[in-house]
Amino acid sequence: MRVIVDAFGGDDAPLAVLQGCELALKEYDGVEITLVGDIPTMKKVASEHQIDLSQMELIQADDIFDIHTDPVEIRRSMSNSSMAVGLKELAAGNGDAFLSAGSTGALLVGATAFVKRIKGVKRAALAPIMPSATGCFMLIDGGANLDCRPEMLQQFGLMGSIYINKIMEVPSPRVGLANIGAEETKGGELQLEAYQLLKQSNINFIGNVEARDIPLGACDVVVADGFAGNMILKSVEGMGALMIKELKDMFFASTKTKIAALLLKGQLKQFKKRMDYTEYGGAPLMGIAKPVIKAHGSSNPNAFKNAIRQAKEFVQKEVIHEIIANL
Template identity: 50%
Template sequence: MKIAIDAMGGDNAPKAVVEGCIDTANEYDIEIFLIGNEKEVEKYLNGVNPTKGKIHIVHADEVITGEDTPVQAIKQKKNSSMVVGLKMVKDGECDAFLSAGNTGAFLAGALLKVGRIKGIDRPALAPLLPTEKGVCMLIDAGANMDCKPKNLLQFAIMGAIYMEKVEGILSPRVGLLNVGTEEGKGNDLTKQSYELLKNSSLNFVGNVEARDIFSGACDVLVCDGFAGNVVLKNTEGLASTIFSLLKEELMKSTKSKFGALLLKDSFKSFKKRFDYKEYGGAPFLGIDGIMIKAHGSSDSRAIKNAIRQAKLLYDNGCIDRIAMDLKDTGVNDVEQ
């Protein structure tokens, strides 16, 4: 497998990106193309390639920053690390692209430079959320603010394929994010989407309220990008607050400090389940190539896990399977 990586994307680039790539290349059979300022990248490789030629540097003298306007940046910064990497996938030089950079530019660039899988109207961002039963895919988490019922059906199909192929879940349970569990709940979008999902071949378990996500009510949670992004940001904020409040309480007395010491390993394990670094990144499903969006604050461990995630998508042929299933289900005949 060959993967193109935006060496300049993210708060800790290029150091964390390069270090994550070195760790990955030493462990997996992957050929990595680090794209960015050659001198900066070489500095963190220490002038020595310890990975037996598995890491290559592709020079790009422009960088898309968080302040750049997404579409404008993609069109104007043609020699940026992000655009060069996307083009390598489009041209067949690499099998996947990964970036921790500007999310809007990443999504726009993937659409403009790589293109969609035939039959997909709207690609979707699909992070994994921790639950009592494992993980749940949230799709869409912010790529599409406004959606049609047909889009949500396509999201569900893509999410189910990922969870089956990558997470090994047979017949993944698909839920529709809603304000209640009853069939008639919600707005026009959720009501019409409910009917499409119910009449599909998917293992649809009905409406799922936000409070039930983390109890493991479903394996794939479908929604429009606006609602999904609210869920994602709320999850990140709540988890951070819970850990901060817990730490504050545990530090209040000698007795609680002693108890915390005894439970140290359990607390670490609990915190790890909510750590985005463990999940690597969110796949941008529906693009005709493997696209992984890593968190902007990714460290080397997060980058390594994001590359591992891309490899799982590649090894399990998820892109081809999505295209095949869309054709077989006749979802493109749906007019909604």
């Protein structure tokens, strides 16, 4: 089981990527790693930080796909970037999964162009996994497709249900449609039609869910078009960041509050772990013909390690095979 990793994607690349890969090799049996990027730079960084690259395969790619480059450039001028080379390696069968913390837009365009979609899948979706009051949920689509048709949302529901069932081992994942109200008659044309299609699907569709109930654990898979999904994803992230900031200010207010922070140390650590979405890995690109995972841009070594575990499970639990069988 070989995971191809873009060594030059993410804010702390390549250092955090290399460290994450080293951790993953130690921890996960049966995982092999191919690193794609500028080999001299990788070797230099590895030697500076005592990272052992001897068990990893290295593939040279001269360019780095910058987050600000137009995503479609990945097919043209950026086709020798670490991301494009890694995707082509995956397409050629020289690995089982691909992982990158680089530009989401480029990864979507590149994965669709080089690796292709599963036959019959209308659109690939970005599907982050996020913490909730009761565990976690998959949000599909988190921002890949701004204009969606009802059939796309139906496919998102099916693919999300299979992923959460296989990877998170939830027996019959509750699939909900993000909407402005719970009643069947709520929403615009897209939601009304998608509701009926999801209802007819062979999944555990629980109907509409209001965004308020999503972080509270309303369902295991939240289906939305990419624009609405992005609003949910980013609002939840932003509100989480605000609350963390407020908490920090609170604990640093005085000697008294610093003592309180000490007394809460164990709870705060647990809380931080529970709210850390990188514990679940990155966001899979659902609908692509082979496992492709987008790690968060700010991933640290532990986040990369978790994303490699996720890639391993994505392959071993045959998620894509199951999607093909159910389409």
